Amino acid sequence: xxxxxxxxxxxxxYGPTMAIRGVSFDVTQGEIVTILGANGAGKxxxxxxxSGLMDPQKGSVAFEGRDIQRMDxxxxxxxxxxxxxxxxxxxxxxxxxxxxxxxxxxRRDQAAIASDLERVFEYFPSVKxxxxxxxGMLSGGEQQMVAIGRALMARPKxxxxxxxxLGLSPKLVKEIFEIIVRINREDRTTIVLVEQNANVALQVxxxxxxxxxxxxxxxxxxxxxxxxxxxxxxxxxxxxxxxxGVRRWKKRKTWR
Amino acid sequence: xxxxxxxxxxxxxxxxxxxxxxxxxxxxYKAGEVVNFAQGELVMLGAFAAFTFVVQFGLNYxxxxxxxxxxxxxxxxxxxxxVVRRIVGxxxxxTVMLTIGIGVVMRSGAAMVWGPETRxxxxxxxxxxxxxxxxxxxxxxxxxxxxxxxxxxxLFCFFRFTRMGVAMQAASQxxxxxxxxxxxxxxxxxxxxxxxxxxxxxxxxxxxxxxLVDTNLGAVGLKAFAAAVIGGFGSVPGAVLGGILLxxxxxxxxVYLPQGFKxxxxxxxxxxxxxxxxxxxxxxxxxxxx
Numbered sequence: 194x195x196x197x198x199x200x201x202x203x204x205x206x207y208g209p210t211m212a213i214r215g216v217s218f219d220v221t222q223g224e225i226v227t228i229l230g231a232n233g234a235g236k237x238x239x240x241x242x243x244s245g246l247m248d249p250q251k252g253s254v255a256f257e258g259r260d261i262q263r264m265d266x267x268x269x270x271x272x273x274x275x276x277x278x279x280x281x282x283x284x285x286x287x288x289x290x291x292x293x294x295x296x297x298x299x300r301r302d303q304a305a306i307a308s309d310l311e312r313v314f315e316y317f318p319s320v321k322x323x324x325x326x327x328x329g330m331l332s333g334g335e336q337q338m339v340a341i342g343r344a345l346m347a348r349p350k351x352x353x354x355x356x357x358x359l360g361l362s363p364k365l366v367k368e369i370f371e372i373i374v375r376i377n378r379e380d381r382t383t384i385v386l387v388e389q390n391a392n393v394a395l396q397v398x399x400x401x402x403x404x405x406x407x408x409x410x411x412x413x414x415x416x417x418x419x420x421x422x423x424x425x426x427x428x429x430x431x432x433x434x435x436x437x438g439v440r441r442w443k444k445r446k447t448w449r
Numbered sequence: 450x451x452x453x454x455x456x457x458x459x460x461x462x463x464x465x466x467x468x469x470x471x472x473x474x475x476x477x478y479k480a481g482e483v484v485n486f487a488q489g490e491l492v493m494l495g496a497f498a499a500f501t502f503v504v505q506f507g508l509n510y511x512x513x514x515x516x517x518x519x520x521x522x523x524x525x526x527x528x529x530x531x532v533v534r535r536i537v538g539x540x541x542x543x544t545v546m547l548t549i550g551i552g553v554v555m556r557s558g559a560a561m562v563w564g565p566e567t568r569x570x571x572x573x574x575x576x577x578x579x580x581x582x583x584x585x586x587x588x589x590x591x592x593x594x595x596x597x598x599x600x601x602x603x604l605f606c607f608f609r610f611t612r613m614g615v616a617m618q619a620a621s622q623x624x625x626x627x628x629x630x631x632x633x634x635x636x637x638x639x640x641x642x643x644x645x646x647x648x649x650x651x652x653x654x655x656x657x658x659x660x661l662v663d664t665n666l667g668a669v670g671l672k673a674f675a676a677a678v679i680g681g682f683g684s685v686p687g688a689v690l691g692g693i694l695l696x697x698x699x700x701x702x703x704v705y706l707p708q709g710f711k712x713x714x715x716x717x718x719x720x721x722x723x724x725x726x727x728x729x730x731x732x733x734x735x736x737x738x739x
Contacts, residue, residue: 270631
């Protein structure tokens, strides 16, 4: 069986700057796939390229066997791909309820939309209490919940989550990740999770890719990645003292 | 007292026209970050379109009006699709030059098609006047007030309750997110241009009995621009109220202030508003981050 999404050798530029230098990866139906990397590694650019907000210079993105690179973002959304953008990107002057309902913009089944709205409120009770307030008035955590809820309202086949932990307290991060796992388990929704917080991401993901300078440098199952020395040291901050206390600066990443 | 009341009503009516033209500015600016300096010319073309249907083709006034609005909606939408869309993402300065250029082309085009003469557009209310005490109210002015209120209500309902209206709001608040929701942002923006052209047409038709139809009708755009700035560029109610304020100032200063103030008083108020509260009266709190 093929993968739900296959990304092949995409190269994406910001003007003359090459942000993605030939990235390939697969996303299997029903899994949580995480893409990890430091600032500027190109994580967000990958999601923007998939969702059509940016066009790759080279390479292809196939979703359900269909090439979607260079498609307009609204058409990509119509295929069942929902992006939860970095920094939430809500509609600040519309009410929370309107924001959520806009997530279902392409759907016509009013009854199902209403029941999905109830479900989002059940996932995020604190959002329900503020349903009639303008979304711009909410706290960062609540805004993130609305952003995820808005993506869910489209009943997507695949959700692209861009740094959902950004700027949130550890407690909120935990809450949000619990919901992400629930969404994945209960609806079998495929999730592509881009994170800087490698620890949390690898706890929930099935498979992980590590991105550096616009290239994939490591790919493995999440549990295997958690065990790798390089990942431990450079992404999880767990330092092995070593027999004679090897100094950090002597250590080189195996992929360099 | 009678004179004051009459000035009040007439000022309100003129202000409503300014307000509607300003509304056109604001709609386009909010949705697409484009300041459309050809908005006044859209008003002029709208009036000429109505003139063509009503006078030249001899149609019923209301039928002609609807046809003019439809024609201008198509024109506005096409203007966005064919010309303006190509410059999105370029520096603000290019869009300014582009829309000014479009305005010049429209004015010259109108002169070529309809000639430079001044025309009049007869309306069904032309001769009708009402007398209340000492106040003489012309039906034209009352019709302008009623139309503006009605149009305001319609627009409110459109933006609040229709799918397209909500999509327009969403696209103007966060284009990126609107795209991700599956809203066809480009088509929505063309829709905003069409809507703005329709509003301009209504303003043009209302302006016609007051100031006659010629190719300089677009000059109202300058006043309306001032109105939009006073209201805080980007605020829809602000644009209308700014327009009404300017209309009142126009008429009152023409009567109560020395000769020459009629044309300058509005701009003096504009400067004063900008000094006292630079975001305009109803401007969004917190300015755009650059």
